[in-house]
Amino acid sequence: MIRREVRHLYLHKGTLFATLTFFALSLFCVSLALGPEEKILRLTTPALCWILAILTTLFSTPLLLKDEAQQGLLDEILLQPLLPAFTLLSKIGAESLLLGFPLIIFGGLFSPFFALSFSETLTLALTLLIGFPALSALGILGGLLTLNTRGGGILIALLILPLTLPLFLLSLICMEKVRLDLDSLPPFCLLMGVALLLTIISVSAGSWALRFAVEE
Amino acid sequence: MVKGVNGSGKSTFLRLLTGLIHPPVKGLFWEGEELKRQNLLLYQQNLLYVGHKLCLHHDALLNDQLCLWQGLYNISKASLEYALQIWGVAAFKNKKISHLSQGQQKRLSLSRCSWLNRSLWILDEPHVGLDLEGKVTLDHILNHHQQKNGLVILATHDPVSTSKEIIL
Numbered sequence: 574m575i576r577r578e579v580r581h582l583y584l585h586k587g588t589l590f591a592t593l594t595f596f597a598l599s600l601f602c603v604s605l606a607l608g609p610e611e612k613i614l615r616l617t618t619p620a621l622c623w624i625l626a627i628l629t630t631l632f633s634t635p636l637l638l639k640d641e642a643q644q645g646l647l648d649e650i651l652l653q654p655l656l657p658a659f660t661l662l663s664k665i666g667a668e669s670l671l672l673g674f675p676l677i678i679f680g681g682l683f684s685p686f687f688a689l690s691f692s693e694t695l696t697l698a699l700t701l702l703i704g705f706p707a708l709s710a711l712g713i714l715g716g717l718l719t720l721n722t723r724g725g726g727i728l729i730a731l732l733i734l735p736l737t738l739p740l741f742l743l744s745l746i747c748m749e750k751v752r753l754d755l756d757s758l759p760p761f762c763l764l765m766g767v768a769l770l771l772t773i774i775s776v777s778a779g780s781w782a783l784r785f786a787v788e789e
Numbered sequence: 790m791v792k793g794v795n796g797s798g799k800s801t802f803l804r805l806l807t808g809l810i811h812p813p814v815k816g817l818f819w820e821g822e823e824l825k826r827q828n829l830l831l832y833q834q835n836l837l838y839v840g841h842k843l844c845l846h847h848d849a850l851l852n853d854q855l856c857l858w859q860g861l862y863n864i865s866k867a868s869l870e871y872a873l874q875i876w877g878v879a880a881f882k883n884k885k886i887s888h889l890s891q892g893q894q895k896r897l898s899l900s901r902c903s904w905l906n907r908s909l910w911i912l913d914e915p916h917v918g919l920d921l922e923g924k925v926t927l928d929h930i931l932n933h934h935q936q937k938n939g940l941v942i943l944a945t946h947d948p949v950s951t952s953k954e955i956i957l
Contacts, residue, residue, distance in 0.1 A: 577860040584848045645842025651809055653861070654834045788810045 574659065578667035585637055589671055592633040596625050597679050604686035611688040618687035619697050619748040620741075622680050626701055627708060627737050629676070631729055634668065634712030635719060642720055647787050657780040665709045665772065673705035696751040700744035700764060707768040710775035711736055717782035739767045791944040791955045799944035800841060802955075803913050806942060807838045837907040839915060843898035847887040851878070851897065854886060864904055872903035876926060891918045902930050910934060912943040 582589070603621050607614055641647055650660045677698045684694040715733035719725030743764040750757035793799050804810045808817060808829050816823040819832045846854055855869050873879040876896040881889060889897065895918040902910060910931075916924050924947070931941055 577857065580853070580860070581846070581857060584846050584853065587848075643842070644847055645840060645844040646846070648807075648809055648838070648840065648842065649844045649861070652807065652833050652836070652838060654830050656830075784811070 574655075574663040575666040575670075578660075578663040579670055582637070582664075582667045582671050585640065588633060588636060588640075592629050592672060593675050593679065596629045596676055597683070599625050600679065600683050601686070604683065614687045615689060615693070615752070618684075618689060619693075619700075619745055622697060622701070623704075623741050623744055626676055626680075626705070627734070627741065630668075630672070630705070630708040630712045631715060631733055631737070632712075632726065633672070634709060635716030635725060635729060638713065638716035639720060639725075642786065647783060651783065651787060657783050658776050661710075661713055661776050661779050661783070664713060665706050665776070668709040668712075669706050673702070673709065676705070677701045692751055693748065696748055696757070697744075699761075700747050703761075703764055703768050704740045704744060707740055707771040707775070708737060710772040710779070714775040714779045714782065717779050717786050720786040736771065740764065740771070743767060790953070791942065792946075793944075793956060800913050803838075803911050803942065803944055804840070807836060807911055808833055809838075835907055836909040836911055837901055837905050838911045838913075839898055839901060840913040843894055845886050845894060845898055847885075849886055850882070851884055851886060851889070852882045854897070855882070858904075862905060868904045869900075872900040873897070875903050875930075876900045877922070892920055892923060895919055896923055896926075899927060902927075902934070908939050910939065910941045910943070912941065912945075914944050914946070916945055916947045 600622065604614070607617060638647075650657055653660065680701060681694055681698055684697070689697070711733050715729040716725075718732065719728045722728055743760055746760040747757050747764060750760060791799050791802060801810065805812055805817070808824060816825070818824065819828075819835075822828065824832050846857065849857070851873075855866065855873075858864060858869060859866060870879060873882075876899065878889075878893055878896050878900065881893065886894060886897070895915075899912075899915055899919075902912075915927055919927060931943075934941060
């Protein structure tokens, strides 16, 4: 199922490319804007990376869903013998592979610009790896809830953006603990728990929202 | 056959029959049983629905679309290619779907009738956008399906030989 969704998502390579370019260019511009002060760079980078990851995911996933809805492909999902939740999960898997991994790789590639040590880069990559499926699930939920509304982007910012805050804050705590050489396991475990919970809630609510979205 | 003037609710009625829309008053019944969450999936495995939205990936090549169908419906490539020949779109396999004409896209979407083995077909104005040859192919396939004891529910403004009419 994930392979099918990957193939499907790959058809939207233009949107994916634009999303990744936005992420990489924004990160590059920010690195130039912050100046050469190493301390400021090291302190602000994790938050910037996360903010950009949240923005790129929450605003690109609904676009992909809108495209699918216009072509009638959401009807096809509901007429499959599988529960819609499984299709949504495979969409999250595909998005994590085609969008999540490249974002993490870009984050790693840009780490020298931000004077991040190897352990800090690794932690940042790990937090993004844990958090991205939840971000993708929230993006799908936001996309489905706002599919038939005007100005869906604003609604997503109001409805979904606050839900990403626990992921964002816990990731920053993880980074801070690693930077200060403290035990980072508890915030990591908490981050995993919150990411899992958000994914489960988003997928369950998303399957429900999907039924309402196609009724319009 | 479902008949009615524009805006009378034919498409909504057909979507209700597919289970995509929840019935507002009374439930949906199939073979004497009310369709609920548990048996809706089973019912939907018996039906083929082609609506106004053609369920095609506009950014895909026709070949890519075939691969996606193969994965989704577990169908052999030979069956798909045979169906494309019947519908006269086999020559466009390396063309982008968005580059096909409206009629060719409709033929491609309707080719499901030829490769998807389902007993109940729900078709929303399938003749719209088809040329004369396409309409003949469609009528032939509809007749063939009915001869095999298949059930077809279609909304159309074209004259079709039918056993029952529902006027909305």
